[in-house]
Amino acid sequence: MLFNSIEFALFLPLVFIAYWFIAPKNLKAQNIIILLSSYVFYGWWDWRFLILIIFSSAIDYSIGLKLSETTNQRNRKLLLYTSIFVNLGLLGFFKYCNFFLESFSDAFTLFGQSLETSRLDIILPIGISFYTFQTLSYTIDVYRNKMKPTKDLVSFFAFVNFFPQLVAGPIERAVNLLPQFQKKRSFNYSVAIDGLRQILWGLFKKIVIADNCAKHANIIFNNSEEYSGSTLFLGALFFTFQIYGDFSGYSDIAIGTSRLFGIDLKKNFAFPYFSRNIGEFWRRWHISLSTWFKDYLYIPLGGSKSNQWITLRNIMIVFLVSGFWHGANWTFLAWGFINACYFIPLLLTKRNRKHLDTIAEGKTLPTLKEIIQIGYTFLLTILAWIFFRAENIKHAFDYFSEIFSSSLLSIPDFPGRRDSLITLILIILFMVFEWLGRNNEYAIEKTGENKNRIYRWTLYYSIIIIIVLYGANQQEFIYFQF
Numbered sequence: 001m002l003f004n005s006i007e008f009a010l011f012l013p014l015v016f017i018a019y020w021f022i023a024p025k026n027l028k029a030q031n032i033i034i035l036l037s038s039y040v041f042y043g044w045w046d047w048r049f050l051i052l053i054i055f056s057s058a059i060d061y062s063i064g065l066k067l068s069e070t071t072n073q074r075n076r077k078l079l080l081y082t083s084i085f086v087n088l089g090l091l092g093f094f095k096y097c098n099f100f101l102e103s104f105s106d107a108f109t110l111f112g113q114s115l116e117t118s119r120l121d122i123i124l125p126i127g128i129s130f131y132t133f134q135t136l137s138y139t140i141d142v143y144r145n146k147m148k149p150t151k152d153l154v155s156f157f158a159f160v161n162f163f164p165q166l167v168a169g170p171i172e173r174a175v176n177l178l179p180q181f182q183k184k185r186s187f188n189y190s191v192a193i194d195g196l197r198q199i200l201w202g203l204f205k206k207i208v209i210a211d212n213c214a215k216h217a218n219i220i221f222n223n224s225e226e227y228s229g230s231t232l233f234l235g236a237l238f239f240t241f242q243i244y245g246d247f248s249g250y251s252d253i254a255i256g257t258s259r260l261f262g263i264d265l266k267k268n269f270a271f272p273y274f275s276r277n278i279g280e281f282w283r284r285w286h287i288s289l290s291t292w293f294k295d296y297l298y299i300p301l302g303g304s305k306s307n308q309w310i311t312l313r314n315i316m317i318v319f320l321v322s323g324f325w326h327g328a329n330w331t332f333l334a335w336g337f338i339n340a341c342y343f344i345p346l347l348l349t350k351r352n353r354k355h356l357d358t359i360a361e362g363k364t365l366p367t368l369k370e371i372i373q374i375g376y377t378f379l380l381t382i383l384a385w386i387f388f389r390a391e392n393i394k395h396a397f398d399y400f401s402e403i404f405s406s407s408l409l410s411i412p413d414f415p416g417r418r419d420s421l422i423t424l425i426l427i428i429l430f431m432v433f434e435w436l437g438r439n440n441e442y443a444i445e446k447t448g449e450n451k452n453r454i455y456r457w458t459l460y461y462s463i464i465i466i467i468v469l470y471g472a473n474q475q476e477f478i479y480f481q482f
Contacts, residue, residue: 001044003253004207004474011041016260020187031158031181034261038163042127049125052090057160059086060135064142064149064156076143083139091132094124096328127167129325133292135160138174140296147175155181164257168250168477170268170288177265185262194448195259197460201444202252204463207471209430210245212423213238214475220414221389224399229408232399233382234420239389240382241427244273246478247286252442271438273431274359276373278342278380279352289325293318308348315347316340326388331396335387342380358439426470 001008015037023029043050063083067076138159141147150156159178165171220227220235227235251268258265272284282290301314316337323336346352359374360366366374383400390396414420437443447456 001041002476003250003257004203004471007044011037012257012260019261024187025184027182027184028154030185030261031154034163034181035154035158035161038158038161038166041163042161042166045126046123052125052128053131053161054157056087056090056132056135057157059083060139060160061150061153061156063139065151067139067142068149080139080143083136087132087136091128094122094128097122098328130169130171131160131166133171133289134174137171137292137296138178141174147178150178150182152182162258162263164254164263165251165265168247168254169286170251170254170266171292172265172288173292177263180263188262190448191262192260194445195256197444197448198252198256198259198442200256200460200463201442202249202254202256203467205245205249205252205430206477207467207474208245208426210242210249210478211473211475212426212470213242213245215473216414216416216420216423217242217389219416221391221399223414224395224402227402227414228410228412229403229405230410231412231414232403233408234412235414236382236386236389236399236403238420238423240273240378240385241430243385243388243478244269245430246475250477267441271434271443273378273381274374274435274438275377276355276359276370277346277351277377278339279346280355281377281381282339282343283356289322293322297321304347311347312344315344319343330393331387331390334393334396335384338384338387342384361439422470426466 001011015033018037019030019033023033039050042053060083063079066079070076070079138147138156142149155178158181159172159174162172162177217235217238220231221239224232224235248269255265255267266288268286268288270284270287272281275281275284298314298318301317302310303314304311319336319340320333321336323332323334323339326332326335343352346354359370386399387393387396390399433443437445440446444459447459
């Protein structure tokens with residue numbers, strides 16, 4: 001079920017009414033409503049994969065209980081490895097099986113041998129990468145004694161299957177989200193209104209920015225051999241805003257929807273395109289995934305506490321795994337490698353932890369130096385996204401070769417060029433609001449504190465009108481494929 005669909009527009013109010021009016025004071029009943037609603041939400045796409053997510057939930061619930069029953073370190077490790085093997089095994093089969101089969105076949109071809117392999121007819125379950133990491137965080141934290149396992153089956157299943165963030169995050173930690181299903185929740189009007197405001201902004205990001213950018217990016221990327229370097233660069237720019245509007249828009253809708261039910265999810269994006277270097281960008285982009293890899297991969301590998309070569313190895317592993325997490329394609333590994341190459345010089349010069357503050361804090365405009373830093377970082381990001389969007393490695397290199405040619409100085413020309421001007425104006429408007437709201441959880445958060453009711457409602461209705469006027473290019477969320 002898509003957030004930007006009629007089905008969800010009907011589904012959400014029904015769940016809200018059942019949650020607060022049928023079971024306003026019964027915690028168990030509220031969790032059951034959340035769980036059943038989550039299964040409807042997820043099963044709307046393909047009910048058969050409910051079996052998979054229920055199985056994964058049951059495995060980790062059982063292993064959590066078993067971990068609390070034994071102090072034998074060998075047995076505890078065996079239980080942890082069982083959880084990791086089952087979860088990553090399922091993820092690997094559904095997401096990477098065909099990739100490894102094809103890569104194995106290609107390897108033989110390089111040595112002059114022919115090996116025929118057939119692709120398996122495997123459907124990738126939506127959100128498997130997200131809920132796999134979420135439930136793994138539970139067993140790992142229980143193993144590390146960072147939290148006690150729960151015996152409440154319903155609350156645990158509600159934690160794993162919570163529908164707002166089930167299929168595209170944020171990837172929540174058990175230590176943050178699970179306890180919220182175990183304590184009484186009461187309706188808070190101001191929190192709910194703020195949730196609706198964040199949903200509205202998320203819909204604007206998705207429907208107006210991401211979907212309109214997708215229309216132009218798809219035309220250019222899918223026919224890249226026909227266009228000039230300037231047109232291809234424009235296509236990369238459109239994709240850069242498409243993926244940001246799409247993914248951060250989903251996170252905003254998920255966080256806002258959760259607040260309607262008295263649940264707080266972690267912030268997943270912090271205005272990353274205003275970053276002054278790549279280190280800052282990765283602290284602001286897909287925060288829930290970046291911190292997951294830091295805590296459950298980078299630090300266990302040794303982090304930065306060993307010698308410099310080990311640290312560089314760990315950084316490279318994290319970025320490569322992060323790239324591979326996004327999809328079974330060499331382009332994602334290349335994207336991860338490129339970002340590692342961006343990041344490593346900062347680490348070597350000890351500038352990776354620079355810029356922990358908000359840019360131009362307390363000021364209206366950035367300094368010239370900050371503008372140059374933002375522009376340079378943004379350009380690096382655009383170029384890396386080309387690998388993320390390309391069909392394969394050859395497509396990416398062909399795309400780059402045309403960008404870095406004399407045609408880069410020509411005027412962009414492609415079907416829909418005039419419409420793209422409107423999209424660029426909408427992007428500029430969007431980024432102005434993002435800049436003005438960069439100190440907030442989301443761009444228009446503080447409008448709720450404005451005492452001028454006319455201003456507030458003019459803004460809200462303007463956003464709604466723009467969504468209606470420019471919402472004809474509906475696209476599926478990009479991260480559904482991951």
